[in-house]
Amino acid sequence: MKRVIVTGSSRGIGKAVALDLARNGYDPVLHCVKNKDAAEAVAQELRALGLTGDILQFDIADRAIAEKELSSWVAENGAPYAVVLNAGIADDAPFPGMEGDQWDRVIRTDLDGFYNVLKPLVLPMVQARAKGRIVAISSISGVIGNRGQTNYSAAKAGLIGACKALAVELAKRKITVNCVAPGVIETEMIEGIFAQEVMKAIPMQRFGKVEEVSAVVRFLLSEEASYITRQVIQVNGGMF
Numbered sequence: 001m002k003r004v005i006v007t008g009s010s011r012g013i014g015k016a017v018a019l020d021l022a023r024n025g026y027d028p029v030l031h032c033v034k035n036k037d038a039a040e041a042v043a044q045e046l047r048a049l050g051l052t053g054d055i056l057q058f059d060i061a062d063r064a065i066a067e068k069e070l071s072s073w074v075a076e077n078g079a080p081y082a083v084v085l086n087a088g089i090a091d092d093a094p095f096p097g098m099e100g101d102q103w104d105r106v107i108r109t110d111l112d113g114f115y116n117v118l119k120p121l122v123l124p125m126v127q128a129r130a131k132g133r134i135v136a137i138s139s140i141s142g143v144i145g146n147r148g149q150t151n152y153s154a155a156k157a158g159l160i161g162a163c164k165a166l167a168v169e170l171a172k173r174k175i176t177v178n179c180v181a182p183g184v185i186e187t188e189m190i191e192g193i194f195a196q197e198v199m200k201a202i203p204m205q206r207f208g209k210v211e212e213v214s215a216v217v218r219f220l221l222s223e224e225a226s227y228i229t230r231q232v233i234q235v236n237g238g239m240f
Contacts, residue, residue: 183236
């Protein structure tokens, strides 16, 4: 069964992706930073389906720890078939009032995390001489920018650029690299936003569901998507 590492999979989009993949022939490897209990609850659902329910716990912003944990996992299990880069944070503020640590935390997690997670995994995936998939969860904020999210928009736009460059490098290796850019999705990250004001910008007049994002990720991991790489697929109800 194909193993898929899904970062940030204890809740929200990452959890939905892991469960979706588990129900469709994949064996997700979960990841969390602090909320081990939530990750364990997801793992129990995976084990009920006859899967391993493995959990990796580390901060993707910590390069040394990411290298240690992922290299150890590969040494024991071999290269994964796919990696879904979902883990990320937001720390919004108008740019004139944005503190340096707000900028640094978001960039180090959302953008540096791309390098920190993939660096220990890409070479083993190449050496496996098998088809592979990498999907990064970006955001509409990284495509069009968003007020109060200069740090987040920068990180998510950088993620798109990184994916496009890596896609070119890995295309001959039959490893595809794509981005999924959700709009406003019903998760804990949107708590506290001004729903009515935001809704005006969404032609479909509703927020998206995590399952609508996970379905796109699942497709990109499938055999049917083997000729799709270097793309950004938006799931945003027509916002852009």
